[in-house]
Amino acid sequence: MPSRTLSSVLPLRPRKGNDMVEEPEFHVATVHSKRHISPSMIRVVLGGDGLRSFASCGGLDEFAWLSFPQGDAPLADAPGRYYTVRHWDGAAGRMTVDFVSHEGGIASTWARLAEPGDRLGVLKPRFRYVPPADSCWVVLLADATGLPAVGRIIEERPSAVPVIAHVEINSIEDRQDFSADGYHCHWHPSFNHDGRASRLSEIAVELELPQGPGYVWVAGEASEVAACRRHFRDTLGLPRERLTSIGYWIHGQARS
Ligand SMILES: Cc1cc2nc3c(=O)[nH]c(=O)nc-3n(C[C@H](O)[C@H](O)[C@H](O)COP(=O)(O)OP(=O)(O)OC[C@H]3O[C@@H](n4cnc5c(N)ncnc54)[C@H](O)[C@@H]3O)c2cc1C
Numbered sequence: 001m002p003s004r005t006l007s008s009v010l011p012l013r014p015r016k017g018n019d020m021v022e023e024p025e026f027h028v029a030t031v032h033s034k035r036h037i038s039p040s041m042i043r044v045v046l047g048g049d050g051l052r053s054f055a056s057c058g059g060l061d062e063f064a065w066l067s068f069p070q071g072d073a074p075l076a077d078a079p080g081r082y083y084t085v086r087h088w089d090g091a092a093g094r095m096t097v098d099f100v101s102h103e104g105g106i107a108s109t110w111a112r113l114a115e116p117g118d119r120l121g122v123l124k125p126r127f128r129y130v131p132p133a134d135s136c137w138v139v140l141l142a143d144a145t146g147l148p149a150v151g152r153i154i155e156e157r158p159s160a161v162p163v164i165a166h167v168e169i170n171s172i173e174d175r176q177d178f179s180a181d182g183y184h185c186h187w188h189p190s191f192n193h194d195g196r197a198s199r200l201s202e203i204a205v206e207l208e209l210p211q212g213p214g215y216v217w218v219a220g221e222a223s224e225v226a227a228c229r230r231h232f233r234d235t236l237g238l239p240r241e242r243l244t245s246i247g248y249w250i251h252g253q254a255r256s
Contacts (some may be wrong), residue, residue: 025124052093059127061149069120084148098148131215140165146219197251201227222247
């Protein structure tokens with residue numbers, strides 16, 4: 001059986017063509033600081049002269065391909081993974097990235113071992129969060145890997161449209177507070193529990209969408225996200241433009 005991939009959702013790495021980045025901007029960043037913000041989440045703040053020219057695309061679920069040093073390979077060619085830009089401080093040239101700490105994987109291992117001064121590659125960012133202008137509510141549904149985007153969307157959204165978030169986390173200690181009003185976050189401590197990676201699709205089936213036109217954004221484990229997409233689109237009949245669903249990782253399979 002062929003292995004599942006996320007290629008229908010996102011390419012493994014930005015490349016030339018159609019909706020892809022034409023000429024990827026590459027920045028060498030260095031670790032400014034690192035700390036655990038909860039038992040399962042490592043916050044790394046990146047800086048350095050190479051990052052000063054980073055141009056944020058301004059999307060609220062903004063993400064970039066990060067490349068991690070491996071042997072003598074040039075950083076631009078090193079293996080990488082997509083990560084959310086949790087916060088970009090253009091004045092200081094600092095980028096905050098939150099890594100879910102998990103067993104194995106070049107990205108998680110790098111974050112666990114990262115120390116100030118360590119280097120990292122950052123490619124040009126993109127985004128997928130595009131709520132229609134007439135949305136009078138937004139529902140965010142994500143596992144822990146989507147939590148950085150959920151936090152940024154809640155804190156940096158420009159309008160007063162109410163946001164209801166459902167986030168699957170490892171344990172209740174992984175909850176986060178956001179500096180914002182007009183949102184409600186439901187925490188589901190079922191991520192990576194009892195041999196099952198995620199129960200996002202069960203959460204999707206149980207939640208009730210508000211009345212009126214709105215927008216649903218879903219991110220997490222690929223097969224769970226696919227099941228959520230089927231539920232919202234096929235069962236509930238949510239129009240295409242009112243649903244964004246992105247597979248962020250694949251259970252049991254490295255990202256590249
Ligand atoms: C647009 C986008 C934005 C993303 N933003 C973030 C973000 O801000 N923070 C974040 O933590 N992740 C984020 N991710 C997910 C992250 O890219 C993947 O989890 C990635 O696979 C991690 O790479 P790795 O090298 O650590 O593990 P890989 O080498 O890809 O995988 C190794 C093993 O670990 C498993 N695995 C991968 N991720 C997890 C996990 N989170 N929990 C448990 N097992 C896992 C795999 O199934 C595999 O068995 C994002 C993904 C996308 C597409």
